[in-house]
Amino acid sequence: MRTVGVEEELLVVDATGNPVPKGPEALAVAARDGEGEDVEQHDRAERGAAQTPETAHLMPELKAQQLELGTPVCSTLDEVRRELRHWRGRADAAASAVGARVAALATSPVAVEPVPTEGERYERLNEAFGLTAWDVLTCGCHVHVSVEDDEEGVAVLNRIRVWLPVLTAMTANSPFWRGRDTAYSSFRSQVWHRWPSAGPNGPFTGAADYHRLVDEVLATETVLDTGMVYFDARISAKWPTVEVRTADVALRVEDAVTLAGLVRGLVETAARDARAGRAVPEMRPEVLRLAGWRAGRSGLTGDLVHPLTGRPAPAADVLADLVDSVRPALADAGDEQTVADGVQNLLRRGTGADLQRRVHQETGDLTAVVRAAVAVTNGEDAARATVGATG
Template sequence: MTRTLGVEEELLLVDGSTGEPLAVAGAALRTAADGSDEGAGVEGELMQQQLETGTAPVSSVDDLLDELARWRAQADEHARSAGARVVALPTSPLPVVPRTTPDPRYREIAEEFGITQAEQLVCGMHVHVSTSSEDEAVGALDRLRPWLPVLTALSAGSPFWQGVDTGYASFRSQLWRRWPSAGSPGPFGTPGAYHGLVAELVDTGAIVDAGMAYFDVRLASDYPTIEVRVADVCPRVEVSAAVAVLARALVERAAADWAAGEPAPDLTPVVASLMTFRAARSGLAGDLVDPVTRRPRPAADVVAALVDHVAEPLAAYGDRDLVDDVVASLLAEGTAADRHRRVAGDDRDLAAVVRDTVALTHAVR
């Protein structure tokens, strides 16, 4: 089968000059038209200082690049109508008091989770990859889990939070892990085991519904897809697209391994969490945990191992050139987190970081 993919991007609403987040999602969405029948469009999110875009499902990387640019521009048009801009920042560099969207479900989550919810003004990127059946989806999910922290490292772009340098390349991923259902459970083996765990989580009363099964990779509820949820939203659309096609290639390789009867890696949730911590802490600037040996290894070597692991599907879909170009630029110039720190400089000019990222978010390819 030809696997389609689609991308959801959460974008921060900011004052384009000062960089301050603005709680104007409601006003911006009043100008938003309905999305297509395929689910593409602009929507609200947990906090009033953010919007979410979703692309239509596509097959080619060129179409994905066009879709990402299209919906960023559309979201920015709506934001401008409310005196704001949208920016692909995973966290606000400047101090902010997040404001919860006035939605009954969000209010219930706020009441249940307190400060964990109140501080969740974070913007990620979620990649949906089509699958032929739930059996295949769970088989692929079980087999791609060890490689997900590499996607976190490639996309890392949230070193600043509430006006301070956190010391992390992706602090968004650490904030996200405060949810009790976040992380990388598995392997599952069967769809029944997967759905059984989700039902058990809901039955505990510790999450309000199945939509709060905030796994690093999960079965989507509304579409026949796997949803990969580990990436920071990326300022450059080329990086977003590269991360997305790497996710598709991981699903393709993992599904083939499942079909061939290859066993799923025995990766416990605790070790998976430590692998993600390492990726979030240093991005591509230090070691990552090798997905095969589970030992430290230079990030460049682990990224090369990922590309080699999925070389066949990358070539089959025509994605290899983009991935090679993006990986080379990230290894040479650093991740978005590295750029943010350079732009901030010794004076810690966080408004400059936001302005620079606004420009990158809407740069013409």
């Protein structure tokens, strides 16, 4: 059984729905309970100089209007669900202690001036990358799945890369930017690709080839450290895992669980295919970039580029083919029904982006969108959240 862990970035907002720079204050509260990692600890971990303490699962992010949570290593999707609910609750409790709440939104619907988090590494990021760093206030979700070693990890990266845009589409949760509808379902994915190291890769010949690329990226002195190797999927520098990084933070815990199940299924299926000597799926990085753009544009409401044909196909069909491609691995992990139900729920009720637009259409108020997101983040259903926002 491959283990799985999930990291989520959350917005910190006030009672009116506006993001507020109270993330560091909330972390101070969490740290007193042994649940928070301070900026200095996080700096060391991002540089690869230290690992996150097992007891600290709330962490700082680039902007003071954010918090990050990380689950422990999990063996089952039930564990992932419990841990996400628990740590979302702990993040909200820490934020509530300083007069704020948390919302699982991948961008802020309301216009906001991002406030940088204090800390040496964050200061270097802002100095080196200018407006790209100053302007970005985005929240993603990263899924880690265990691998035996870097050789297996690279064999997995080679085979899952064509499916990663589908994960962006199914988690799309960022239709608004600076107070307006962007016409994208995941505008976070557009903003994220401003970073120089972000995006898809071609296949690698092996672990040495992968590490050679990382060394060449670092040798350009364009990125600060290995923490800034922002590939769509990568070998973790801190853990024995493959880390998939293309998803928006999901509004609903259930959708994050579905994502985790699919990523684990993809990793296990890819490893099996590598052991069986099956060919690596072919798709040029340039086409993959187009597929990712299209996934961010329409989410699950339009066509996606099918990973196996390179041609447009309805999103529901592509998602169904993804599930079918990993079904044996899902079944062996005990995840098949959970993932199948999760995908059907997504297709029936839509993504976080769909909910945000629905609330905005009903209320005409972007702060109502945020308030509804706070409710859903903390376990209330979409209908109740919408009623609360309109009332």
